[in-house]
Amino acid sequence: METVLSIKGLTKNFGRLCAVNNLNLEVKGGQVFGMLGPNGSGKTTTLGMLMGVINQTSGEYSWFGRQPDNEVRKKIGAVLEHPIFYPYLSGQKNLELNAMIKQCPVENIPNVLELVELADRRDDKYKTYSLGMKQRLAIASALLNEPTVLILDEPTNGLDPMGIAEIRELIKKIAANGKTIILASHLLDEVQKVCTHFAVLKKGNMIHTGPVNEVSRGAETVEVNAEVENLSDVLLKFSGTESINPENGFFQVTLREDFRGKDLNKFLFDQGIIANHLVTKKKSLEKMFLEILSETN
Amino acid sequence: MLHLLQIDLKKLTSYRTFWIVCGLYFLTIGFSTASGMEFLKWLANTFDKFGSELNINRIPLYHFPDVWLNLVWWSGFFKVLLGIMTVISITNEYTYRTIRQNVIDGLSRWEFLFSKILTNLLLSLTSVILVFLIALVTGFIYTPEINWNYVFTDLEFYPAYFLEIFTFLSFALMLGIFIQRSGLTIILLLLSYMLEAIIKANIDDFFPWLIPFFPMESISALVPLPFYRYAFQEIQDYVDPLSVIIALGWAILFNYFSFLKLKRSDL
Secondary structure, three states: OOEEEEEEEEEEEEOOEEEEEEEEEEEEOOOEEEEEOOOOOOHHHHHHHHOOOOOOOEEEEEEOOEOOOHHHHOOEEEEOOOOOOOOOOEHHHHHHHHHHHHOOOOOHHHHHHHHOOOHHHOOOEHHHOOHHHHHHHHHHHHHOOOOOEEEEEOOOOOOOHHHHHHHHHHHHHHHHOOOEEEEEEOOHHHHHHHOOEEEEEEOOEEEEEEEHHHOOOOOOEEEEEOOOOOHHHHHHHOOOEEEEEEEOOEEEEEEOOOOOHHHHHHHHHHOOOOOOEEEEEOOOHHHHHHHHHHHOO | OHHHHHHHHHHHHOOHHHHHHHHHHHHHHHHHHHOHHHHHHHHHHHOHHHHHHOOHHHOOOOOOOHHHHHHHHHHHHHHHHHHHHHHHHHHHHHHOOHHHHHHHHOOOHHHHHHHHHHHHHHHHHHHHHHHHHHHHHHHHHHOOOOOHHHHOOOOOHHHHHHHHHHHHHHHHHHHHHHHOOHHHHHHHHHHHHHHHHHHHHHHOOOOHHHHHHOHHHHHHHHOOOOOHHHHHOOOOOOOOHHHHHHHHHHHHHHHHHHHHHHHHOOO
8 A cells, every 4th residue: 555644753832832742654545544632632733734734843744755745735635623615705616716726627516516415505605504514515625626635624523413424424435435534533433433544642642543443353342131030140150251240231241352242142042041132342442542541641 | 827816816806895995996096086177176166266376277287298197196095995905805814714725725825925916916007007097088188289299208107106006015915914804904004104104203313314215105205296396397207216126125025024924824
């Protein structure tokens, strides 16, 4: 995989505040890269530096192995923080203006408007749009130049559940086309659903990076229930049981390494017990995120 | 280069305020310059002695070649309207934060600034052409006998007028980039002549040689007050090269300061 983005020692100080501290990162082509972190952890500042709107204090980065300049930015689609458009221009005219800046054909505009389902509102002024429509227009604008890299910063900020689901579907659709996506978010559930890799930032420091599917490796938790009186005693007998925790009328069984949910199922069956509820729970990114954050405290 | 101008014009031409301000500018210039004779007639009718001591038809306000300098000098007062337009255009980019998105989308900071400078050049040029046309028409209407030798003399005031407008717009652009808020910028722009006058009054006794180097002073000096000629029969009927150099220097400096500020700031 070719390296799309390479960051070396990137640092940004705002006066005495260190917003981003010595960040090193590589993003390869085709990855959907999630940047996680609490509010104020330096996600947007980092993306701002990568897009040339914030001058870094020190360090460097390169896009596609090239020194960054404005020509490179024309090949990247980016939405940082809020959608930004001229309020007195219509959606269509805003996109025409973007096309002029990115020097890409205006023929792309109907396609992207169709994709984000804004075609019927194209001639209304931007200021009349709802927040969800503004977000969608921003995504349309980011896709306008058919970029190979897409940067989205909190794309579902302030959206209702339906809007969030729509944007998530959209991201999946775009990722399926082989585009590299960098997604900054503090909605972990979202990142786990769409990302392949992730990094965790805290107070400007990167404290973890790795593939998302690694998160679900390791200890598994199985939620069990059966119509047996001494179920917890039986479960304790299972050699793969690490601990048992009754919760919401179910038993949460944390398994030892190398044991899977099906092993527990087989064990119960051998004991003559048929479970009426058995769910294998993967470790959530949220849990891992909180673990990582608390470890560094 | 044309591409950058098109980008900035695309932002402006759908902006209603732009048309209102430009419309006001061209209307006020058009009406006020074209109605000078009417004003003199009004003076003559209102004040008895005015008409008897002075034959208004002998004041060659609109006669070639006087008309060139007279109208250029008078139109200079209205440049503040164009300056306000420039301020609105740049401070909008900060208010809406579109300057940030423009850079994200692929303009370099210099390209962004240059698109604004190009618009300033275009506004200045439009103003020059407008005043030239008004002067040409009124000149032909009011000059009793057209002497073709006089029709196209004294035209060097038009390049000087162009420089006057452009330097002022560069100043407005720089103020907007440094202050970023429209109201405050417009107030400062309106006060700039007065503030400079105060400073000049205070240093007049110590460094009188410094006076011509002040920015507003230098652009005013480009086009001298023409009416002395009717009182004293003498007039500076040429463009002072020193004030051209000083005004040009300021225009370059203003835009350079804008560039430095843009380059260094986080958007």
